[in-house]
Amino acid sequence: MFRYIVKRIALAFLSFFIIMTTCFFLVKMLPLVVNATLGQDAEIAEAQIVARGYRDPILVQYVAYIRRILFEWDWGVGVNMPEYVGQGVWGVFIEKLPPTVLINVYSTLFAVPIGILLGIYSALKKNGWQDHLVSTLVMVFVSVPSYVTAFLVQYILCFKLGWLPLTMGAGTEYFTWTTFRSMLPAVFSLSFGSIAGYARFTRAELTEVLTSDYLELAKAKGLTKSQCVVRHALRNAMTPIIPSIIAEFIAVMSGSLIIEKIFSVPGVGRLYLTAITSLDYDFFMMLSAFYTFIGLLAGIVVDISYGFIDPRIRVGKR
Amino acid sequence: MQEIPVFTARPIGYFKDAWRRFKRNKASVVASLIIGFLIAFSLFAPMFSPYTVSYQDDYYKFRYPRNKLFLSLGLDFWDGCAEKTLPEHTFYYYLSMGKETGRYAIKGEKYEKFDKEKGSYYQFRLDSYEEIGCVFLSLTNGEYERIQRYQDETGRQVLYPTTSPNLRPTIDGNPKLTLDANYWYQYKVVSGRDENGLPLKQKVLIPVFDDDGNFQNIYASYSGGDGYFSRMRVEGETPLYDYSIPNQTGVEVRVNYHEYYRFYHSYVLKDGIDEPNFLFGTTQAGKDVFTCLGSGARLSFFLAFTVSFVNLLVGGIYGAIEGYYGGNADLIMERVSDILSAVPFMIVITLLKMHMGDGSQLLALFIAFFLTGWISMAKRVRMQFYRFKNREYVLASRTLGAKDGRIMLKHVFPNAIGTIITGSVLSIPATIFSESSLSYLGIVNLNTGSVTSIGTLLANAQPYLTTYPYMILFPALFICLLMLSFNLFGNGLRDAFNPSLKGIE
Numbered sequence: 045m046f047r048y049i050v051k052r053i054a055l056a057f058l059s060f061f062i063i064m065t066t067c068f069f070l071v072k073m074l075p076l077v078v079n080a081t082l083g084q085d086a087e088i089a090e091a092q093i094v095a096r097g098y099r100d101p102i103l104v105q106y107v108a109y110i111r112r113i114l115f116e117w118d119w120g121v122g123v124n125m126p127e128y129v130g131q132g133v134w135g136v137f138i139e140k141l142p143p144t145v146l147i148n149v150y151s152t153l154f155a156v157p158i159g160i161l162l163g164i165y166s167a168l169k170k171n172g173w174q175d176h177l178v179s180t181l182v183m184v185f186v187s188v189p190s191y192v193t194a195f196l197v198q199y200i201l202c203f204k205l206g207w208l209p210l211t212m213g214a215g216t217e218y219f220t221w222t223t224f225r226s227m228l229p230a231v232f233s234l235s236f237g238s239i240a241g242y243a244r245f246t247r248a249e250l251t252e253v254l255t256s257d258y259l260e261l262a263k264a265k266g267l268t269k270s271q272c273v274v275r276h277a278l279r280n281a282m283t284p285i286i287p288s289i290i291a292e293f294i295a296v297m298s299g300s301l302i303i304e305k306i307f308s309v310p311g312v313g314r315l316y317l318t319a320i321t322s323l324d325y326d327f328f329m330m331l332s333a334f335y336t337f338i339g340l341l342a343g344i345v346v347d348i349s350y351g352f353i354d355p356r357i358r359v360g361k362r
Numbered sequence: 363m364q365e366i367p368v369f370t371a372r373p374i375g376y377f378k379d380a381w382r383r384f385k386r387n388k389a390s391v392v393a394s395l396i397i398g399f400l401i402a403f404s405l406f407a408p409m410f411s412p413y414t415v416s417y418q419d420d421y422y423k424f425r426y427p428r429n430k431l432f433l434s435l436g437l438d439f440w441d442g443c444a445e446k447t448l449p450e451h452t453f454y455y456y457l458s459m460g461k462e463t464g465r466y467a468i469k470g471e472k473y474e475k476f477d478k479e480k481g482s483y484y485q486f487r488l489d490s491y492e493e494i495g496c497v498f499l500s501l502t503n504g505e506y507e508r509i510q511r512y513q514d515e516t517g518r519q520v521l522y523p524t525t526s527p528n529l530r531p532t533i534d535g536n537p538k539l540t541l542d543a544n545y546w547y548q549y550k551v552v553s554g555r556d557e558n559g560l561p562l563k564q565k566v567l568i569p570v571f572d573d574d575g576n577f578q579n580i581y582a583s584y585s586g587g588d589g590y591f592s593r594m595r596v597e598g599e600t601p602l603y604d605y606s607i608p609n610q611t612g613v614e615v616r617v618n619y620h621e622y623y624r625f626y627h628s629y630v631l632k633d634g635i636d637e638p639n640f641l642f643g644t645t646q647a648g649k650d651v652f653t654c655l656g657s658g659a660r661l662s663f664f665l666a667f668t669v670s671f672v673n674l675l676v677g678g679i680y681g682a683i684e685g686y687y688g689g690n691a692d693l694i695m696e697r698v699s700d701i702l703s704a705v706p707f708m709i710v711i712t713l714l715k716m717h718m719g720d721g722s723q724l725l726a727l728f729i730a731f732f733l734t735g736w737i738s739m740a741k742r743v744r745m746q747f748y749r750f751k752n753r754e755y756v757l758a759s760r761t762l763g764a765k766d767g768r769i770m771l772k773h774v775f776p777n778a779i780g781t782i783i784t785g786s787v788l789s790i791p792a793t794i795f796s797e798s799s800l801s802y803l804g805i806v807n808l809n810t811g812s813v814t815s816i817g818t819l820l821a822n823a824q825p826y827l828t829t830y831p832y833m834i835l836f837p838a839l840f841i842c843l844l845m846l847s848f849n850l851f852g853n854g855l856r857d858a859f860n861p862s863l864k865g866i867e
Contacts, residue, residue, distance in 0.1 A: 059701045070713050187846040189795055191802060191820065192838045195827060203828045210828075301708070302799055306824065317803060320712050328712070335706040343704075 049348055056340045063336050064329075068109065071325050072102045077124065093123070120326030125318055133330045137312065142218050143227070144304065144311030149293075151231045155238035156289055162239065163246025168273065170251055178243060185240035194233035194306045202229055211308040230307040234300060238292070245288065249281040283354040287346045294342040376776070383858040390854020393847040400844055404663050407656025412634040415649070415657045416811045421497070421619050422638050423648035426490045427832050429641060436470075442640075443469045443487040451554050451566040453484040458547050458569065458577050459495040462596075463522065463618045467492040481555050491638055494619045496522055496543040502612040503589065509617070510592035512629050519594050520621040522546070523603035524614070526582035533565050543616045547577040582607070589613065642836040645822055655837055658816040659844075661808060665724070666793040669731040670786045676732070677739025678782060684740065685747025686770055692744075703737045707796065708805070710734060715806060723806045731793055742785050746778035780859030787855055791848035798841060816841055 076098055093099065097108055112118040119137075122128035128136050166178035185193070202210045209226045217223055253259065254277050262276050263269075304313035312331065319327035374382075384390060408415070428442030448456075453473070460466035466489065473486035501509070509520050525546050531539045533551060547569045554566030572578050584602035596603070606613035620638065627635040642651035680699070684692045711730040718726045747770075750756065756773050764772075794816075800806045801817030808815040816837050823833035 055697075055700070056704075059704045062701055063705050067709065067713065070717065074716055183849065184846060187791075187849045188842050189798070189845060191799065192842055195824070195834055195838055199827055199831060301803055305803060316708075317805070320716075320805065323716070332706070332709045335709065336704060339706055340704055 045351055048351070052344055052347060056344055060333075060336060060340055064333055065106075067332050068106055068329065069102060071329060072105060074323075074325070076325070077323050096121070119330040122324055122327060124322040124324040125327070128324075128327075133326045136315065136327075137330060137334070140310065140312050140315045143212070143309050144313065146218055147227050147230050147303075147309060147311070148234065148300075150227065151234035151238065152289075152293055154231060155235040156242060158235075159239040159242025160246050160285070162243040164250060164273075164278070166243065167247045167250035167254060170254075175247075178247070182240040182244045182247075185236045186244065188236075190233060190237050190300060191302045191306060193236045194230075194303055197229050197233045198306065201232070212310070227309075230303050230309055233303055233306070242285070242289075246281065246285055249284055250277060253277045253281045283350075286353055287349040290349050291342040291346045294338060294345055376779075380780070380855075380858040384854055387854040387857060389850050390858075393850035393854065396843060396847040397851055400659065400840070400847070401663060404656055404659035408653055408660060411650065411653040411656065412636075413640075413650035413653040414812070415654055415814050417635075417650060417653070418648040419623070419638075419644075420648055421494050422491070422623070422640070423644055423646055424490070424826075424830055424833075425638070425640050425644045427641060427643040427651075427836075428491065428639055430639060438469075438487060441469070441487070441489075442491050442643075443489045445485070446488045447483055447485045449555055450482050450484070451552075451568050453482075453486070454569050455544060455567075456486075456488060456493060456495075459492065459544060461577050462546055462579075463496070463519070463621075465492050465495075465618060465620055467495060492620060496546070496616050497619050497622075498524075498541065498543045498614055499617055499622070500609060500611060500614050506589065506606060506613050506615065507591075508629070509615075509622075509625060510590065510594075512625050513592045513594040517594070518621055518624070519596070520617050520625050521590070521592070521594075521605050522616045522618060523579070523581040523596055523599075523605055524588075524607055524616045525580050526604075527607065529580040531567050533567075536564075539567070546579055546581065546616075548580055643830075643832050645819070645833060646826060646830075647822075651819070651833065651836055654814045654819055655816065655840060657812075658814050658819055658837070659840060661724075661813055661815050662794045662797055665728065665731070665797055666790040669728060669735060669793050670789050672732055673736040673739050673789065674782060674786045677736035678743050678778075680736065681740035681743025681745075682747055682770055682775065682778075685744035686751055686766070686774065688748070688751075699737045699740055702733065705734065707734050711800060711805060720807070723808055727797065727800070727806050727808070731796070735789065735793070738789075739782070739785055742781045743778050746781060747774055750774045750777045780856075784852060784856040784859060787848065788852040791845045791852075794841070794844060 076093065097105060100108075109120075112120075117134065119133040121133060122131050122136065162178055162182075166175040169175045198210060202208045208229050210229075212223075212226045212230060254273075259272060259277055262272050267275075301313040301317065303309070304311050305317065308314070312334070315327065316331045318324075319331060426442045426444055427440055429440040432440040433442070453468075456467040457471075457473075460468060460471060469487040469489050473484045476483045476485065512518075513520055523546075525543070531542075531545045531549060531551075533539060539545065545567065549567040550570050551565050552568050554562040554564070569577055582604040585604055587608070588604040588606045590605035606615045608614075623638055624636065627633055640650050640652065642655060644650055645654070680695065684695045707730065710733055711727065714726040714730050715723060751769075751774055756769055759769055759773055797806075797808075797815065798817035798820065801808050801815040802821045803817075804821065807818070809818040819837045820834060820841075823830075823837065826833055
């Protein structure tokens with residue numbers, strides 16, 4: 045197991061390194077656009093760029109970039125976005141992280157229990173009308189794109205009924221009631237798809253387990269139905285579900301660009317979008333590294349957690 | 363001698379078997395019909411619509427959807443009208459339009475009056491195609507004559523008597539009122555109230571009626587120098603009126619915009635548009651949503667089908683080689699696809715777009731979908747090849763001297779067909795979803811003059827979600843139907859090709 049984990053992590057780092065290197069060279073091959081801020085001399089702006097070494101040969105820049113990240117954790121500074129000019133990229137990123145993470149954590153907290161309960165319910169009522177209802181709803185919510193759900197939430201809950209604010213409030217007080225309330229539309233929009241996903245997954249796993257032989261045995265032993273389900277079936281059904289929840293918890297960090305845009309969440313997604321449109325390459329590099337890292341991490345954690353949760357899977361011993 | 367038994371039943375092949383199973387799945391059959399309908403819509407909607415994607419009209423923007431069928435049935439639904447409750451002065455403003463031109467801004471001239479203590483309020487359906495009423499236009503003398511010839515040929519009144527400039531309304535020097543060609547009636551200035559009876563900040567205009575309760579016009583009286591020679595004149599025109607006022611470039615005239623629109627499109631442009639009628643309404647730029655949606659859908663389908671086909675081809679070959687040869691080739695190829703699959707799609711498309719510039723965004727999008735898309739197909743095919751390459755019948759074939767190519771194509775590949783088809787079909791809605799998301803976010807902009815995409819439509823409509831929700835309704839509905847039917851169809855295919863997988867997502 046340990047060897048497997050080490051190998052897996054090493055491979056992930058290799059992938060990460062190759063991706064980021066390619067990314068770096070591709071970015072540096074682009075012409076560097078510098079917009080002087082208001083009242084700033086274009087020559088001074090250019091001189092600052094030269095002083096940062098952005099006009100050196102790409103290989104030199106590459107070595108310097110890696111050295112700065114490794115030894116000083118310096119991901120560069122903002123160049124083109126007016127509000128972040130001269131600010132450290134990492135600092136701005138950390139500042140933007142909380143809303144994104146909070147919204148996604150809330151939506152996961154909301155979606156996981158509901159989704160799993162729905163899945164269990166429809167598996168127990170298999171082929172009954174409840175099951176058909178849940179399955180149909182699941183199909184609809186899995187298919188309907190998240191932005192359409194967001195439009196519906198925004199139109200019905202926020203506008204027609206007026207229960208919630210239309211967009212997320214600005215400000216950095218994330219744990220006040222007002223901010224929490226203004227986050228809810230985004231949380232709901234994100235949740236519907238996840239609820240449907242979890243319900244479908246749970247139902248599929250549980251129905252499979254419920255028809256297995258050892259459950260027949262458990263019933264034959266005289267266990268009640270609830271004992272059967274809770275003690276025997278659910279435990280086994282959960283083995284593939286839990287890793288996917290863990291993976292989702294990690295993947296939520298990267299958030300949803302579209303939901304953040306619709307509800308004007310001041311999060312990482314918006315930062316990424318503005319960084320692209322204003323061609324701020326240091327931001328772009330940093331955020332690319334972040335998204336790639338999150339993706340790889342989620343993959344590793346899923347694989348490893350399978351091994352921990354389900355002793356039947358001995359990935360390490362081939 | 364033993365008699366050879368004769369089979370009476372016809373043999374059932376793989377595809378026929380799958381088709382029988384597929385037919386039994388009602389939801390999938392319905393879904394495939396819907397898909398057919400959506401594809402037909404995307405093909406034919408832009409073709410048969412008189413409008414084009416580049417069409418736009420500054421006056422007819424934010425018009426409500428109007429279905430001629432519902433209009434002729436007289437239903438208060440999908441008729442291009444909006445239910446309004448308005449105070450007296452706005453009500454008379456709209457009422458006067460119908461009285462002058464016979465084109466009723468108030469649908470069917472039906473309204474309900476509510477008397478409250480602070481004034482009267484009116485509830486009616488406001489026709490968004492007629493509420494523009496009359497506008498002032500600056501024309502050259504040639505155009506002016508052309509309209510008059512059109513009037514005489516068709517008998518449709520486009521030009522209306524111009525109002526006399528010194529009688530045009532003005533309150534506190536507000537130029538909006540003076541430029542509004544719909545004040546053709548005598549008025550008095552009063553302090554207005556809104557529909558809740560609260561006093562308005564601005565003063566408003568209330569018509570002054572004659573003894574019979576009719577509007578009294580403020581038309582410019584006949585000077586003889588207006589260059590109007592058309593036989594068409596306003597009904598009951600006893601003293602003649604002036605129809606134009608000369609200005610630097612030609613004349614300033616007062617036209618009914620609806621009639622002018624008909625004239626302009628059928629007589630000047632001759633572009634097949636006879637009347638403003640927008641089935642799905644118009645956008646904030648005055649574009650026809652129906653045509654734009656059709657065109658966007660066409661682009662989405664085109665992109666998704668091409669991507670799916672190319673991914674199938676590349677992924678299939680790659681996966682087949684990986685799975686069949688195994689060993690070091692497999693190891694290296696797996697590493698390559700592992701690394702590629704770890705690259706977030708968003709980064710690929712951003713980099714490509716930055717490098718390829720704004721001109722070839724469709725190509726950039728296509729490459730991005732290809733770079734990340736073929737891997738899942740390759741994985742599927744690889745798995746199937748791994749599973750089947752060492753079966754006895756394959757070994758038997760090899761012993762008989764079959765070459766690798768033949769074994770791969772004839773003996774192993776058919777086992778992968780089911781998963782390949784299912785995978786390709788299910789990748790289509792995913793591609794369309796990504797494409798619309800990206801164009802919604804503005805990361806790619808496929809919106810050129812003659813082409814648009816659903817994501818762009820959605821992005822443009824989103825700011826008006828609360829005021830003009832219909833703008834977002836049709837594109838959103840379209841994409842929902844599309845995703846749902848493709849998912850159902852794909853699931854049906856999977857169950858049909860691989861019944862053992864049924865119920866496992």
